[in-house]
Amino acid sequence: MKLDYIDALRGIAILSVIWFHCHLYHFSDPAFYSIMDTLGSPAALGVQLFYVLSAFTLFLSLNRRKKTDTGKFNFFIRRFFRIAPMYYVAILYYLYQDAYFFHQPISSTLNYHVYGILANILLLHGLSPVWINSIIPGGWSVGIEVLFYAIVPYLFTRITNLNKAIFFTACSLLFGFILTSILSQITGIQSDKLLNEYLYYYLPYQLPVFGCGIVAYFVVIKGHRHVKPLVAGFALFTVAFLIFSKTYVQHFIPNLPHTLHLFGSIGFALLIIGLAKWPVKLLVNRFTLFMGKISYSAYLTHFGILYWMNKILPQEIIPVHSVLTNILNFNLKFLILLLPIAFVSTITYRLIEEPAQQFGKRLLRRRIEHKEQMVESV
Known part of the structure; x- marks a missing residue:
């Protein structure tokens, strides 16, 4: 069962986390921090969206495997x-x-x-x-x-x-x-x-927050x-x-x-329920699906990329002289920052995450086969 809306929401979660941390890393003009703080408050809930999705998928996974898995191990x-x-x-x-x-x-x-x-x-x-x-x-x-x-x-x-x-x-x-x-x-x-x-x-x-995902x-x-x-x-x-x-x-x-x-997580549960029935293209699309796939790598790597980009990216891509130009400048920088984050995260996903998960699956498969052989030999 492939649930595209779940991967897409992971993509939205990581985008909101990166957006929020771009602000914290001072990619917005300090003169306009108060408006950016206001805009950034909902974006700070990206981790909670991950948690809601995690509880949802963990219950789904446990339900699928309850007849085949032999234990919590x-x-x-x-x-x-x-x-x-x-x-x-x-x-x-x-x-x-x-x-x-x-x-x-x-x-x-x-x-x-x-x-x-x-x-x-x-x-x-x-x-x-x-x-x-x-x-x-x-x-x-x-x-x-x-x-x-x-x-x-x-x-x-x-x-x-x-x-x-x-x-x-x-x-x-x-x-x-x-x-x-x-x-x-x-x-x-x-x-x-x-x-x-x-x-x-x-x-x-x-x-x-996890409870909302279970609901x-x-x-x-x-x-x-x-x-x-x-x-x-x-x-x-x-x-x-x-x-x-x-x-x-x-x-x-x-x-x-x-x-x-807490209230945001209730909203996220409602969002999952809504997208399961109506997966609108604005939220469920190739870009959000791609970002969702590499979201874990992106979460762990984006702090490091922001650290180095903060040293080389100019404070102003466009002249900043008002709230509007600051918001435009900040979001331009956010889009620029997404490129190296997505690039590095794709590499780490392919070279580290995927092989590790495949190794884990092979390990479990051998363990299950060994148990079956032991049962047959009794």
Whole structure:
């Protein structure tokens, strides 16, 4: 089953991530940052779109293989060869870039990052605010994704219909918001930049995002439509509670966590449901499909490309003297930057991602054949 709209949405997700990071890397004129920040807020949700799509496709994959896979081991092997090889190459590159930036020997960089390197190699960096972005810029998203991998086989056995999916998403939404709100009031966390950022990154506050993908799976793939009044009421209460908290409670309890990514993820679930029925060409086309195919490589490589292009690309492609010309100039630079990002990502996809995934498939095939031979010999 080839779902073009899923690949296309991956393409849109990576384009929005790159667009947002182009802004953060100062490819827009500093005089107009406030308008670019406003425009960039929705683009910052590209990672959440990846998460929604990930949960959707993981449930789809587990459902397809539930009669053929003999255990969770196969699932984890497939996921490892999907993300780890390219991630390890990215670790090597960003360690070099770090050494270059600080004008120090690579040995000094290795010594400084020794625990962070180990955590990233084990793909456990999402467990620590210190390690989560310590090596690869934006590496937090991979760390949190891996933590979701750890629980998704269990969730698949427990979340078996649309009502359970909505209930799980609403519960994780309510729990994540309340827990994060409580933690954000602790003085030691408020005064620590890493801890403050981690409250956005960590799994409890991203789990409802994955939940939205599970909801979309049951609507699109399973065709579930009926929602029990009690479940619908609880979900609506949860959303209303968040809106009320951010609108009114914020005046009495400051520093409540951001909720844009939570509401955005609900929108992404609706987008998947809509595109499954009406795959409009504006969103599902050859370009978005291509970007979706190389999206993982593009995510890991684009930070490095932006680093070098920032040194050689002029601040102004066209003269900037107003909000409009700044937006035009920025988007021209964004289009220029897409060329080397797409080029490098295509190479890494062909040379690293595809061979690694094929190796993982061969490994699993041999394992299954070996098990079958053992059963026959008994």
